Each structure stands twice: as C-alpha cells, then as structure tokens.
Amino acid sequence: MTHSSYNPYKIAQYQFDKVADLLELDDGVRQLLRQPMREYHFSIPVRMDDGTVRVFNGFRVQHNDARGPAKGGIRFHPMETVDTVRALSMWMTWKCAVVDIPLGGGKGGVICDPHQLSMREQEQICRGWVRQIAKNIGPWSDVPAPDVMTDGQHMLWMLDEFETIHGGRFPGFITGKPLGNGGSQGRTEATGYGVVYVLVTALDEMGIALDKTTASIQGFGNVAQHAARLYTQLGGKVLAISCWDQNDMTSYTYRKKSGVNVIELQDIADKFGTIDKKRAADLGYELLPGDAWLEQDVDILIPAALESQIHRDNVENIAPGVKVVAEGANGPTTPEADEVLHQRNILTLPDFLTNAGGVTCSYFEQVQCNTNYFWDKNEVLQKLEKYMTSAYIAVGDVARRQKISMRDAAYVIAINRVAKAVQARGWA
Numbered sequence: 001m002t003h004s005s006y007n008p009y010k011i012a013q014y015q016f017d018k019v020a021d022l023l024e025l026d027d028g029v030r031q032l033l034r035q036p037m038r039e040y041h042f043s044i045p046v047r048m049d050d051g052t053v054r055v056f057n058g059f060r061v062q063h064n065d066a067r068g069p070a071k072g073g074i075r076f077h078p079m080e081t082v083d084t085v086r087a088l089s090m091w092m093t094w095k096c097a098v099v100d101i102p103l104g105g106g107k108g109g110v111i112c113d114p115h116q117l118s119m120r121e122q123e124q125i126c127r128g129w130v131r132q133i134a135k136n137i138g139p140w141s142d143v144p145a146p147d148v149m150t151d152g153q154h155m156l157w158m159l160d161e162f163e164t165i166h167g168g169r170f171p172g173f174i175t176g177k178p179l180g181n182g183g184s185q186g187r188t189e190a191t192g193y194g195v196v197y198v199l200v201t202a203l204d205e206m207g208i209a210l211d212k213t214t215a216s217i218q219g220f221g222n223v224a225q226h227a228a229r230l231y232t233q234l235g236g237k238v239l240a241i242s243c244w245d246q247n248d249m250t251s252y253t254y255r256k257k258s259g260v261n262v263i264e265l266q267d268i269a270d271k272f273g274t275i276d277k278k279r280a281a282d283l284g285y286e287l288l289p290g291d292a293w294l295e296q297d298v299d300i301l302i303p304a305a306l307e308s309q310i311h312r313d314n315v316e317n318i319a320p321g322v323k324v325v326a327e328g329a330n331g332p333t334t335p336e337a338d339e340v341l342h343q344r345n346i347l348t349l350p351d352f353l354t355n356a357g358g359v360t361c362s363y364f365e366q367v368q369c370n371t372n373y374f375w376d377k378n379e380v381l382q383k384l385e386k387y388m389t390s391a392y393i394a395v396g397d398v399a400r401r402q403k404i405s406m407r408d409a410a411y412v413i414a415i416n417r418v419a420k421a422v423q424a425r426g427w428a
Helices: 007-024 027-033 081-097 118-138 152-166 187-206 221-231 260-267 276-283 288-296 335-343 359-370 378-403 406-425
Strands: 036-046 053-065 070-077 102-112 142-146 216-218 237-245 248-255 286-288 300-303 322-325 346-351
Touching: 007 027, 007 335, 007 406, 027 036, 027 359, 027 406, 036 081, 036 406, 053 118, 053 142, 053 406, 070 359, 081 118, 081 142, 081 216, 081 359, 081 406, 118 152, 118 288, 118 322, 142 216, 187 221, 187 288, 187 322, 187 346, 187 378, 221 237, 221 300, 237 288, 237 406, 248 288, 276 286, 276 359, 286 288, 286 406, 288 346, 288 359, 346 406, 359 378, 378 406
Parallel strands: 070 102, 070 142, 216 237, 216 300, 300 322, 322 346
Antiparallel strands: 036 053, 053 102, 237 248, 248 286
8 A cells, every 4th residue: 555666754854854944944953853863673583373483673763852752653564664664753753742742753663464473473572572672662761652553452562561671560651552451541532533623623714514524534444443433423424435455465445425334344344444345345335446535526535544645646536626635644645746735725634733633642641641540531532622623723823824834834833842842952
C-alpha cells in the first residue's frame, strides 16, 4: 500500500523547511529541528517456536524532547524502514506541540510480520526490544505506545519487561495498555474519534451538516474503524472502505451504495483489519480494486492507513465533489498531491492535527498512571474533544490570518512552540 518512490523522512523535512523559511528560523534551531536528536538501531535475537533463532532489526528514534519526554508508538511491519521511523518521530514532535501537550516526539519499530508469528514469538520480540533500549527510555524520558500491528497486549509485555529490569512499578512508562493494567478509558477510540471531532468543527465552519455528508475511508484498523463508527453515529454515511488483505497481499475496496455497516464489517474482520471477502459479498458489498476508495463520489475522504497514499499518480482520480480530506494516517498525502488539493479548493485537515487524538489520550493515560487516579470514559472523551477542537480553531485562525494552508498553519504553531522551548533551554 505504500508508494515506494516516496521517502517519508524527506517529505517530513521538506514540509519543515517550507515553514522554517516562512518563520525565518535561526539556522541553529533549524538544523536541530530538521533531524532527530538521538536514534538507536539494534538487533533482537528470538528463539522461534521451531527451535531456530531469528534476528529482528529494531529502532527507536527520539526527534526532540525540549517540551517534555519523547512520545510515540512502536510499529511492527515487514516493510519498516528507519527513514519511516525518523519521519514519524518528527511528525510526533509537531503533533504534541500543535495540541499543546507537554511531550516531545519519538517513534519505534521492528521489521517483522506479526501475521507470521505466534503470540509467544511476538512476546519475545517485545521483551527483546525493551532489553535493548531500557536505559534510554522511561516515564520521564521516552514513553512508547501502540502503533501499526501492535496493541495493548504488546505494551503490557513491554511494561513488564521494563519493570523487571528496573525493579519497580512504572505504569506511566508506556501507554495504550489494557484496562485494568493502567490503561485509560477512551484510549481505544481516541485517534479515530479525534479525527471526527476535527472534521465536525471544520464542517461547521463550512456551513455543512455532517449528517448530510458521505465519506470514503482507506484502512480498517483501529483508527479507521472508530472514525467510521462515530461518523455514522453522528448521521454521516460511509459508502466505501478500503483495506489490506493479508491473505493474498493486496488491497480491496468494499462498497455499498446504501452505506457501509461498520459493525457488521468488524464482525467479519480479523484483529489486523482484514475483511473476509466472501462473507462481505454475502452481505451485499461490491468488491473493487484497493485504489477505488479514492475515486468515490463522496464529500469526505479519510485516508487512515499508511503514508504516501495520495500522490501525484492518483490525486487526479479524486472525484469532483470531494470537499474535505481528513488525514487519519500519518503522512498520507505527498507534497505534490497537497498542491493539487489546494488548487482544487479541497480542505485538507493535516495529519498531525487531525490524528492527534491518540497521543492526546496517551498523555491523559500517562497523567492518570503517574497520579494513580483514573477518570471515567465520559470525562476522557470530553477532555479529548476540547483539546482537538481548540487545536483546530487555533490552526484555522492562523491559516486565515496568514492566508496559508491548514497544514502550513499547523506547522507554524507547532514549530514555533518547539523552537521557543529549544531556545529557552539554550540548546540553540
């Protein structure tokens, strides 16, 4: 699903440089912020179920921690690259800053395919990852979380290994944990719900009623599922969902003109979001090519899968009636495609604002763990909506005042906040 000709790290640096020029950033600050402060590469040996030993490559990148501990997920993916992790750590810095939470940016990953690994083998990778980096992460320095193909169980194994190594209880070390083990109410829904909170605010400003809109979504993981559920609960209609099929290593779009029933698709999907094609057909879904999600005649597109999914080779396929692209994924739109969307007056809600609900709720979880006082779900979601709505309003104000795109406005706010923190500390 990734467009291989694009390097996410170069895209992240290009986006940064564009706004650094706009802000006339001091050269020292610019050089510090356009690259990670620290990165770690390591090998994770694992004895497999068949008795053989395999070595997996792992990464942790800490882009910047001037505003607080580095924060960011750990991805398990067979096509993981260090440049992807670098880009994601950089975007995490801006994401935390734009919603104004006291955290910096980090990201981690392991090159592996969980579909091909037993739970015991996955546990050994989790514990091995922590053993290799345990001295360089922690609740006051770097706080991991789930990401692509990792979940609360993986986080709990990592927490247990960290606590075993350090001989204590440190529930604030990692977020995205299961409820009952230091997890927060609302964390599962947070990223997807955050996308919709931003979307609702944007549509209100445009004078468009959400319950009169239609959408097409790429992805059927955690973010896409919960965004689709809240969007439909509020009256919107999802016409198509595209997702990766691990069984034949390709993607498909599932379309139903009367509207997708998210719950029934969840019932026939595995934990990685692969939908059972035969059962979907039995439920009346059309099976289309994976890229067809982009071509649907809808009001809203929600890319919620991987990076570089809307690019120069397919952006012209977007239907004329599309009004909004709400980026649920990290870096789903390349700079060339961004220009086309801008020329077509399609409002792009940028990723590090729109999908910041996950890290915002992770911050809530960290606060709750560190104080040993937990909130109910309604309180969590109310706080989340407030943070997301406030961030959108601030970005929109800058965009209108400076006559720049929403993405550039989000960067202006985020980079300004981080640059001030760097300068105040005397780092540049």
